[in-house]
Amino acid sequence: MDLNTTSIGPNFIRNIIEQDLESGKHAMVVTRFPPEPNGYLHIGHAKSICLNFGLAAHFGGRCHLRFDDTNPVKEEQEYIDAIKTDLAWLGFDWGEYEYYASGYFETLYQYAERLVEQGQAYVCDLNGEQIRAYRGTLTEPGVESPFRNRSVEENLDLLRRMRAGEFSDGSRVLRAKIDMSAANLNLRDPVLYRILHAHHHRTGDRWCIYPMYDFAHGQSDSIEGVTHSICTLEFEDHRPLYDWFCQTLDIFHPQQIEFARLNLNYTVMSKRRLLELVNEGHVCGWDDPRMPTLSGMRRRGFPPAAIRAFCERIGVGKSDSIIDMSVLEDCVREELDQSAPRAMGVLRPLKVIITNFPADAEEEFVAPSHPKNPGMGNRRIPFSRELFIDQDDFMEDPPKKFFRLGPGREVRLRYGYIIRCDKVIKDPASGEVVELHCSYDPETGGGNLPEGRPKVKGIIHWVSAAHAVSAEVRLYDRLFLSANPTGDKQTDYRTQLNPQSLDRLTNCLIEPELANAQPGQAFQFERLGYFCTDREENRGQALLFNRVVTLRDTWAKLQENATATK
Numbered sequence: 001m002d003l004n005t006t007s008i009g010p011n012f013i014r015n016i017i018e019q020d021l022e023s024g025k026h027a028m029v030v031t032r033f034p035p036e037p038n039g040y041l042h043i044g045h046a047k048s049i050c051l052n053f054g055l056a057a058h059f060g061g062r063c064h065l066r067f068d069d070t071n072p073v074k075e076e077q078e079y080i081d082a083i084k085t086d087l088a089w090l091g092f093d094w095g096e097y098e099y100y101a102s103g104y105f106e107t108l109y110q111y112a113e114r115l116v117e118q119g120q121a122y123v124c125d126l127n128g129e130q131i132r133a134y135r136g137t138l139t140e141p142g143v144e145s146p147f148r149n150r151s152v153e154e155n156l157d158l159l160r161r162m163r164a165g166e167f168s169d170g171s172r173v174l175r176a177k178i179d180m181s182a183a184n185l186n187l188r189d190p191v192l193y194r195i196l197h198a199h200h201h202r203t204g205d206r207w208c209i210y211p212m213y214d215f216a217h218g219q220s221d222s223i224e225g226v227t228h229s230i231c232t233l234e235f236e237d238h239r240p241l242y243d244w245f246c247q248t249l250d251i252f253h254p255q256q257i258e259f260a261r262l263n264l265n266y267t268v269m270s271k272r273r274l275l276e277l278v279n280e281g282h283v284c285g286w287d288d289p290r291m292p293t294l295s296g297m298r299r300r301g302f303p304p305a306a307i308r309a310f311c312e313r314i315g316v317g318k319s320d321s322i323i324d325m326s327v328l329e330d331c332v333r334e335e336l337d338q339s340a341p342r343a344m345g346v347l348r349p350l351k352v353i354i355t356n357f358p359a360d361a362e363e364e365f366v367a368p369s370h371p372k373n374p375g376m377g378n379r380r381i382p383f384s385r386e387l388f389i390d391q392d393d394f395m396e397d398p399p400k401k402f403f404r405l406g407p408g409r410e411v412r413l414r415y416g417y418i419i420r421c422d423k424v425i426k427d428p429a430s431g432e433v434v435e436l437h438c439s440y441d442p443e444t445g446g447g448n449l450p451e452g453r454p455k456v457k458g459i460i461h462w463v464s465a466a467h468a469v470s471a472e473v474r475l476y477d478r479l480f481l482s483a484n485p486t487g488d489k490q491t492d493y494r495t496q497l498n499p500q501s502l503d504r505l506t507n508c509l510i511e512p513e514l515a516n517a518q519p520g521q522a523f524q525f526e527r528l529g530y531f532c533t534d535r536e537e538n539r540g541q542a543l544l545f546n547r548v549v550t551l552r553d554t555w556a557k558l559q560e561n562a563t564a565t566k
């Protein structure tokens with residue numbers, strides 16, 4: 001695949017950049033994707049990635065990958081590696097433009113000294129609780145710190161001794177001297193540096209003071225010459241502070257533009273909560289196929305092109321909204337409909353004996369691997385006396401509209417013969433149907449229908465018992481029962497977890513050609529949905545498939561039925 005060719009459709013940010021280029025404000029567009037390496041990327045990040053890389057591609061500019069690694073306590077190399085893997089998988093290439101906020105620690109520190117020298121920052125000995133109390137509220141102005149009027153010399157001396165490690169964690173901070181009665185709370189002397197004797201995954205033990213995110217993020221953009229610093233709406237109130245830093249320090253001034261973050265229903269997206277789901281064992285890792293993470297979606301079998309199409313489809317706006325999960329699943333269906341070869345798989349097998357077919361004989365039908373793409377070739381489908389069909393395709397006492405198999409009824413085997421159910425064999429103890437005795441019509445092979453023969457409405461999928469390959473299939477449902485699991489502040493979102501979000505079917509049978517499937521390869525099991533071989537757990541011949549999505553939006557249908565029967 002060509003990297004970074006995924007451009008972006010019209011949106012308000014693209015318009016702003018267009019005007020900036022026309023007016024000559026910038027000659028070249030530089031954007032960045034700035035993850036904090038404290039978790040894995042999720043589908044919300046994909047929106048930001050597609051936007052930042054897409055804009056850069058559209059305008060022939062470049063997009064940086066910058067890790068905002070200012071919090072040594074929560075950040076790890078594992079997350080950095082995972083973020084890079086996910087970005088590349090999604091189809092984006094940052095080339096040589098890989099940066100780290102920690103790479104600017106010295107510059108940021110020099111900026112801090114400059115502010116002190118200009119009389120615009122001071123060392124404050126209030127503790128965290130006091131600073132909060134002194135800050136005031138939206139309706140009341142804040143109170144100035146008693147340390148606010150220290151001399152430049154004293155501040156510089158204290159800041160240098162903070163850096164030198166003379167003071168304990170939390171005993172002092174460096175604050176900007178702005179305005180304790182500003183209407184915007186972010187301007188009430190925000191903290192710039194804190195003391196933290198912690199090992200950083202990149203700078204080791206070189207530092208025992210660390211810049212706050214707000215003091216690092218905007219300046220990192222500035223250092224990199226980012227022209228358009230695109231972020232989510234909650235940073236709108238921080239913009240005046242970033243602007244103040246750039247003006248006061250007299251450094252390059254990126255333009256910040258905010259957009260509405262992506263919210264999806266039936267899931268959670270904050271990294272803190274995703275980390276809880278992983279650590280508390282509600283899912284089996286960041287790449288659990290039920291997770292909204294990119295690694296989870298990859299493992300589930302979502303094609304990266306579907307995620308890019310989704311990000312384009314939902315657009316970029318200024319007002320928060322919740323996108324329906326079905327929009328994402330539709331994008332996955334559309335992509336897989338084109339790319340996934342067809343196959344037959346039986347999830348809950350029911351044995352069928354074709355009583356008028358010899359036990360030692362076998363036949364083979366040929367079927368296209370894809371109905372609309374002959375280039376994908378054909379597959380061979382063996383037929384023999386013993387078959388398996390899905391339990392769902394038989395009913396002992398079927399209603400009129402059930403066009404599958406029932407006693408005395410006919411059905412067509414996909415690509416094969418028409419069969420009639422002559423006898424139903426039950427387990428004498430449980431009464432459960434264990435086997436069907438059927439007869440086939442030899443004139444109807446390969447979809448053939450002799451003239452004058454009554455038509456058969458139903459077509460079902462099947463496999464030949466002697467040829468089929470066993471597989472485990474995992475069916476996934478929504479991870480949460482409620483559309484907005486964090487919506488009600490009174491209830492813990494974990495109580496909303498769907499106990500039936502994973503269904504493991506261990507006795508499945510699939511057509512023999514799939515025995516050679518590669519890890520991560522997706523197929524359409526005809527009539528059932530899209531399934532992808534697991535990337536992690538498939539070893540040797542033990543085939544494990546994840547259901548990617550159903551063929552249609554069965555969830556909407558289930559909900560309808562549930563409300564109808566209430």
Ligand code: ATP
Nearest residue numbers: 034035036044045047048231232261262270271272
């Ligand atoms: P947290 O979940 O802890 O709030 P975060 O999701 O903001 O963290 P970052 O690593 O700071 O995580 O995000 C990197 C970039 O991705 C930021 O520019 C952020 O604006 C963007 N981003 C994060 N979540 C979303 C989302 N749901 N929709 C769009 N962009 C997002």
Ligand code: MG
Nearest residue numbers: 034035036068
């Ligand atoms: Mg963030």
